[in-house]
Every structure is written in C-alpha cells, then in structure tokens.
Amino acid sequence: MPSEALDQLVRQLARLPGLGPRSARRAALHLLKKPEAHLRPLAEALSRVAREVVACGICGNLDTQSPCGICRDGQRDGRSICVVEEVDDLWAMERGRSFRGRYHVLGGTLRAIDGITPESLRIPDLVRRIETADPRIEEVILALGVTVDGQTTAHYLAERLAPLGVTVTRLGHGVPLGGQLGYLDDGTIDAALRSRRPLG
Amino acid sequence: MTVAWDDEGIVLRARRHGETALVVSAFTFEHGRHAGWIAGAAASRNRPLYEPGNRLQLHWQARLEDDLGRFTAEPIDAFAARVLDRPDRLAAMAAATALLETALAEREAHPTLYAGLLRLFATLAGDEHWRGFYLRFEALLLAETGFALDLERCAVTGRADQLAFVSPRTGRAVAQGAAPDYEDRLLPLPPCLLDASEPDAAAFAQGLQLTGHFLEKHVYHPIDQALPPARQRLAQQSEEAKPLGSEAR
Numbered sequence: 171m172p173s174e175a176l177d178q179l180v181r182q183l184a185r186l187p188g189l190g191p192r193s194a195r196r197a198a199l200h201l202l203k204k205p206e207a208h209l210r211p212l213a214e215a216l217s218r219v220a221r222e223v224v225a226c227g228i229c230g231n232l233d234t235q236s237p238c239g240i241c242r243d244g245q246r247d248g249r250s251i252c253v254v255e256e257v258d259d260l261w262a263m264e265r266g267r268s269f270r271g272r273y274h275v276l277g278g279t280l281r282a283i284d285g286i287t288p289e290s291l292r293i294p295d296l297v298r299r300i301e302t303a304d305p306r307i308e309e310v311i312l313a314l315g316v317t318v319d320g321q322t323t324a325h326y327l328a329e330r331l332a333p334l335g336v337t338v339t340r341l342g343h344g345v346p347l348g349g350q351l352g353y354l355d356d357g358t359i360d361a362a363l364r365s366r367r368p369l370g
Numbered sequence: 371m372t373v374a375w376d377d378e379g380i381v382l383r384a385r386r387h388g389e390t391a392l393v394v395s396a397f398t399f400e401h402g403r404h405a406g407w408i409a410g411a412a413a414s415r416n417r418p419l420y421e422p423g424n425r426l427q428l429h430w431q432a433r434l435e436d437d438l439g440r441f442t443a444e445p446i447d448a449f450a451a452r453v454l455d456r457p458d459r460l461a462a463m464a465a466a467t468a469l470l471e472t473a474l475a476e477r478e479a480h481p482t483l484y485a486g487l488l489r490l491f492a493t494l495a496g497d498e499h500w501r502g503f504y505l506r507f508e509a510l511l512l513a514e515t516g517f518a519l520d521l522e523r524c525a526v527t528g529r530a531d532q533l534a535f536v537s538p539r540t541g542r543a544v545a546q547g548a549a550p551d552y553e554d555r556l557l558p559l560p561p562c563l564l565d566a567s568e569p570d571a572a573a574f575a576q577g578l579q580l581t582g583h584f585l586e587k588h589v590y591h592p593i594d595q596a597l598p599p600a601r602q603r604l605a606q607q608s609e610e611a612k613p614l615g616s617e618a619r
Contacts, residue, residue, distance in 0.1 A: 321460060
C-alpha cells in the first residue's frame with residue numbers, strides 16, 4: 171500500500187495527458203528507482219517552470235520572460251506575423267525553422283456551439299498589435315487548423331483584418347509530404363484539388 | 371443483451387472524451403439527434419471524419435436503450451471539407467449544424483428535416499446557389515419544431531397573391547397593401563420562401579431576420595437562450611453583404 175505522498179504523486183501524474191493510473195504508477199516507480207538521476211532533476215525543473223514561466227504579453231508564447239525570446243529577437247522579421255491556435259502550434263512552426271517572423275497565439279478557435287467568441291480569444295490583442303506595430307506589419311499568416319472551427323476563425327480574422335491594410339494569407343491545405351492519394355480521405359483530396367496551383 | 375441500429379447521419383458536434391475518444395452528436399435520418407461515444411476518434415488520422423457537416427454511415431450499439439452507447443462510423447460525404455475555403459458557405463453549414471444541435475430534442479426523428487438538411491449540404495458543397503435552400507431549411511426547422519409559418523394566404527384579406535409581409539406575432543402572411551398602417555411593424559417576406567427562387571443579398575438578409583425572429587421567439591427564448599453564435603454570424607455576414615440602400619422596402 172503506497173504512502174499518502176506516493177499516492178498523491180501517482181494521482182497527479184495520472185492527470186497528465188497520455189497517462190492513466192497504471193502508467194502513472196509505473197512512472198512514479200521509475201522516478202523513485204533512481205531519485206538522484208530522475209526524481210530530483212524533474213522536481214527542480216517543475217519547480218523552476220512553476221516559478222519562472224509566464225505567458226508573453228505580446229504574442230502569448232510561454233517563456234521565462236515577457237516579452238518572450240522570439241518577440242525580443244531583433245533578427246526576426248517584424249513585418250510578418252503567424253497566427254496560431256495554441257502554444258504547441260507555435261513550437262511546431264519553430265521546429266520547422268522555415269518561418270523567421272513573429273507569432274500571435276490566439277488561445278483557441280471560435281466555437282459555434284460552445285459560445286467561444288472573438289472576445290474570449292486574443293483577437294482584440296492581435297488587432298491592436300497590428301494597428302500599433304512599428305515597423306508596420308505587412309503580412310498576417312493564418313496557420314490555423316483545417317477544421318470547421320479553425321477555418322471559421324480564419325475567415326473571421328481575414329474579414330476583421332481587411333480594413334487594416336495587411337495582406338492576409340493562410341497555409342496550404344492538402345496532400346501531406348510523403349502522402350499517397352490512395353490512403354487519403356475524400357475531404358483531403360478535395361481540399362488539395364481546390365488548392366492546386368500552376369507547376370513550374 | 372444489446373440494442374443496436376444502423377442509420378446515416380450528419381455530424382453536428384464532436385466533443386473530446388479522454389485523450390483518444392470523442393462523443394459525437396449526429397442528426398440521423400431515422401433516429402433524430404443522437405449521441406454516441408467513438409473510441410479512437412480523436413486520433414489525428416480519424417479526426418477529420420467527425421468534422422461538423424460530414425455525412426456518415428453510423429452503427430450505434432448500447433447495453434440499454436437509454437445509454438449513451440457507442441458509434442462506429444464510415445464516411446459517406448465529406449461535406450465539411452468542400453466548404454472550408456468558402457466563407458459564406460462555411461458560415462451557413464456552421465449555422466445549420468449549431469441550430470440543429472441546440473434546437474432539437476434528442477432521439478426524436480425528423481426525416482423530412484433530415485432530407486432538407488441533406489439537400490442544403492449537397493448544395494453548399496457544390497457550386498449551385500444555396501441561399502434559398504438555407505432559408506427554406508430554417509422555415510422547415512420551424513415547422514418541425516411545431517411553429518410553422520403560415521404563408522398560404524393573407525391573414526387580413528384571405529388572398530393568396532402579393533404576399534409581402536409576415537406578422538411577427540402570429541407568423542401569418544400579409545399581402546402588400548392589406549395593412550398599410552402596420553407595414554412598418556411587419557417582417558418583410560422574401561419570395562424565395564413562397565417558391566424555389568434564389569434570393570439576392572438583401573432578400574437573404576430579410577429572410578434570416580424573419581426566420582431568426584421566430585426561432586428566437588418560439589425555440590430559444592422559452593429556454594432562456596439566444597440564437598447560437600454561428601447563426602448570429604451568418605446574419606451579420608448577410609447584413610454586411612447587402613448593397614447600400616437596400617434597407618428600404
């Protein structure tokens with residue numbers, strides 16, 4: 171029978187994505203097997219993150235400072251902003267290293283039925299940011315999910331940003347790298363066909 | 371001992387349940403609005419199937435009739451993917467699914483409304499005019515929830531021609547000139563609700579105002595709710611699409 175402290179650790183671990191009670195018990199036992207190598211570093215990392223990490227006041231990214239490293243980086247192109255739903259989307263874009271502009275994290279998408287409105291997202295912040303940016307923002311890239319909610323949000327943003335004189339673009343939709351048509355669903359093939367462009 | 375059925379349906383909403391499952395609410399042909407749990411549906415490979423607006427072949431199974439039960443699904447038509455890059459059609463699809471999800475009682479069959487929805491979505495996914503179909507779908511939704519508009523003849527004169535308004539109180543049609551002192555208080559009736567014509571931008575906005583008034587009055591106000599935000603956005607878009615000066619009628 172585990173002690174209360176252990177039981178609490180297992181319960182906390184079990185609340186994490188990807189872990190259930192059984193895998194949480196395994197993770198706890200693994201941490202306890204080599205406390206110096208695993209448990210203490212993890213406890214210190216968690217404690218440091220809880221103490222230091224904040225949401226960036228400009229873009230919504232998570233970092234130990236606000237403004238975050240990306241917003242402070244003078245080498246980045248301040249004329250283009252990539253709008254993403256969540257921080258993990260920003261991190262996914264950064265992994266690709268193909269975008270050197272700045273970001274704006276919306277914090278979700280408009281949701282027809284759940285009553286998530288533009289005001290509950292960071293859309294007013296984005297509008298203010300574009301209005302007051304120096305240098306002037308020329309392009310807003312909408313990197314939102316290819317879902318009904320994601321694209322509803324994209325169309326809403328395109329409409330809302332139109333009077334601000336910025337070019338609004340979106341990521342391409344369609345066949346993924348390495349994808350074979352025979353394995354794709356009808357919707358993806360349809361979207362790819364609609365997004366076709368001249369070759370060469 | 372289990373209960374089970376096979377039917378087709380349109381996805382209205384998909385909520386995450388745990389990490390890999392979804393609880394999907396679908397509007398089915400024979401079983402009305404019906405929810406079910408789907409294992410593994412939240413995985414990125416399967417998730418596109420359950421976008422609102424998609425048409426699926428569904429198998430539902432549960433231990434007892436009143437249980438949530440499990441769905442298994444196969445795609446029939448990926449309607450949602452075909453409207454994602456067309457803002458007006460996407461807004462109409464989102465409005466229709468939101469209305470059905472919030473206005474209909476669960477597990478009550480509405481086969482006529484299902485047929486109307488299917489016709490609307492097939493139109494939205496294609497390249498035909500869709501606004502007339504949308505307004506007639508909302509009028510059908512009113513009828514199916516028990517609050518049909520009475521557009522057969524004028525409530526004042528009994529005439530069946532020159533119908534131009536609807537009483538906001540009774541939902542009955544009024545002919546042009548039949549109630550001159552009250553016309554500013556009546557709701558304009560777009561012709562596409564009387565025939566199969568396609569409304570222009572101004573008539574579409576008027577139609578949405580008309581059906582929206584009765585949906586609010588009869589369906590949403592009694593349960594202390596407003597029209598769903600997706601329906602409000604469609605109305606707002608249609609107002610913005612109206613040519614200047616078209617307010618006067």
